[in-house]
Amino acid sequence: MSAQAVVGGVDEEAAARRREQRGWYWYDWANSVYSTSVLTVFLGPYLTSVAKAAADPDGFVHPLGIPVRAGSFFAYSVSASLLLAVLAMPVAGALADRTGRKKPLLGGCAYTGAAATAGMFFLGGDRYLLGGALLIIANVCFVVSMMLYNSFLPQIAEPDERDAVSSRGWAFGYAAGGLVLVVDLALYAGHDSFGVSEGTAVRICLASAGLWWGAFSLIPLRRLRDRRGAGSSAREEPGAALGQGRRQLRETLRDMRRHPLTLAFLLAYLVYNDGVQTVISQASIYGSEELGLDQTTLIIAVLLVQVLAAAGALAMGRMARRYGAHRTILGSLVAWTVTLAAGFFLPAKAPVWFFALAAAIGLVLGGSQALSRSLFSHLVPRGKEAEYFSAYELSDRGVSWLGPLVFGVAYQLTGSYRDAIVSLVVFFAVGFVLLARVPVRRAIAAAGNPVPDRI
Template identity: 50%
Template sequence: MTSPPVTKEDTPQAQGRERRGWYWYDWANSAFYTTIISVFLGPYLIPIAKTAACEQDFASMPADACARDFDTLTTGQLGFVDVLGFDIRPAAYFGLILTVSTLLQIVLLPVVGALADHTGRKRQLLGGFAYVGALATLGLFFLEGDRYLLGGGLFILANVAYGASIVVYDSFLPQISTPAERDKVSSRGWAFGYLGGFLLLALNLGLYLFRDDFRVSEGMAVRICMMSAGLWWAIFTIIPLLTLRNRPVPAHESTALRSVGGSFRQLGRTISELRRYPGTLLFLVAYLIYNDGVQTVIGNSAPYASEALKLDKDVQIKAILMVQLVAFGGALLLGALARRFGTKRVVLASLLVWTLIVVMAVFLAEGAELQFYGLAFAIAIVLGGTQALSRSLYSHVIPRGKEAEYFSLLQISDKGSAFIGSLTITLAVQFTNSYRIAIVSLVVFFVIGFLMLLAVNLPKAIRQAGNEVPEHL
């Protein structure tokens, strides 16, 4: 394939400026994932759902007494909340809204990718989705009392917008880096995101732990922390919007309605076209499976700590804070190892570590803080590298000019989009009321994903997509 001519805007200096701006969106959006999904929302939303169940089934009891004895009181047909006519256990509610948001992403994100490539307005789409998500996150400040439906609705909107913005964000990677630079650029972006998540979470930790000194209640402290994630997301998104630029695309329909229609047609052609790239398809399926496991572990870590291990929020926040800081170095470490031993080998090794992590999690004792910290440290080492290097590998096996479309297919199983995994956890908790039983099933995701990735012939897949094969794979 003949490379397009290098323009003034594509010089190394110009690409360097864009890369630095691109890193800042990882910094900006990491606040949503760490503060909302990983720490505060699940443990905060489940008690709100329990409050609603108490008001429905135990209205004569004091709210504090009902919340304290909820697990022993709720037997038979008691202890459920109504969600669109379905009776849902409060402990399963967070998993449910995570599953619903993921299902919506599966439907919408490929269209977002097609629209980005079809119109070429990636910078505008990135900003639009980012600010929808940030505003929905700001709305979580009003989550209190028995407003579990409000919390669920705002989270679904924010998570879908978050996923859509990541589709557009990832699609810039092949445009701002050469094939030889992909591992380094992708790993640096992920590491920078962890650093941003660490900084905001450290500030939130200070507020939460010293809330009495600030004269705020525990609930108010949590609500302020969740609101801060929306502010952080909104403020730092300004930097990539000022530095990233759109690339020209072939002529397309001028109206928004026709652009959407053209995007649907283009998406259909892309899915049909996947048959021409069997290596890309195999990698995509492998990533979808093992990343389901990664995202399910991350998305359910806080509820697992509170419900199965009975650890309080202080321990959870400290663990996540440590993960953010260690993952900054972990992403850079795995990136360096990839340049020495090969990217595919390092990703495969990380999947073995993930398998051990899931097995070990089942045997953690209640209240075992040190064991929980040790497991969190192991997660931090492989977390960023697994995803950053997978993103880099995938960027090599997609055809030029269709980056957003193909990254939308990848994003279906990316951050917060573990549909099969989250559904597995939700059903297991719904029927067994045990997070320990649910977590065992995740081993399957890593084992199958490992075997499928092992079977991918990457050099052949890269050549099939018409791209240059880098030195280290």
């Protein structure tokens, strides 16, 4: 074979890889609107108001006969959805790797979640149980789809590309979230001029996030391609693979025990990311209920987070090229700790200080998430991407039920959201200590992967 043919083949392979990468970015664009508009901005305060409308004179609702303070219902619903995701992700990951059919699974999760989100248009009056059920379905599908989506990263990007590719994906997602929030803000703030009530405007914003999620998921589903791993079978039917999911999960856990340094990273990530996810899902409740800020202020604050998170993800991606992803993540955890400690002391009804807090969060949010994803991709043995990323998602979101649960219990017991928010500092401080102890170069080599020049 001539050198020209070899070079041509390499160029074609690189071009095909870049095309997949560009398609991959679009799933961040598609589902980040759910994370931003639904989970972070609108659903928490709105579902809380619906639950309060259904509450008894003492302020409690009674799902399944259990007395729950109305102000804690959203946090408990988020926690329940993540507990269910814990059960779903390992089976989905084993199924994806065993059959090599990630795209159909990704599509099924994306469109089920999008449909549940669109159904939130019918959430009104005192239908808090409907809201809780739709939240649980949408969030489980969101989490499982993100596990499948993330597992494509080591297959579509070379080791020295992953920090940049992952950071671009996060930036793309935050850009989409910011764009839709601008439209949401216009609709919400000017709902009278559009001839709709405030509640209807919120329900339109919720439902439109589902439509957006479904529409833009078409692009990655067209461009990404399935790959057969070493343990997959072209003839194996999904039903048969699903029946062996538990056995495959046990094999995955046994295999992961042979990579203790990968497990050490996951433990550190589990701890600090629990704090990140709780901030994302509970920030609007803290702002509206504890600080007395109106919905317009919250939307502007989250829009600020989106814009700065996109810039922060790209900036921290460049910092990782200079200082390494490991050091850059550690620096972001210091910033998280200082920011959350300051957040505890925010005065009520002071939008300027809340905007300052949002800006600080935005600058570290995107980068810490993007670099954690790309760093973990180096620790995954080839051919086991979906299974290992199911464990990553267990740390990313599946075990992040603990933060919302603690948040909800603290409010249930004390009636103060400040007491709930202060506990999150511990997650970042402990996560820093655990991550600093992980020798990432040895971990990458132990997984059988090439070690980048700077990590």
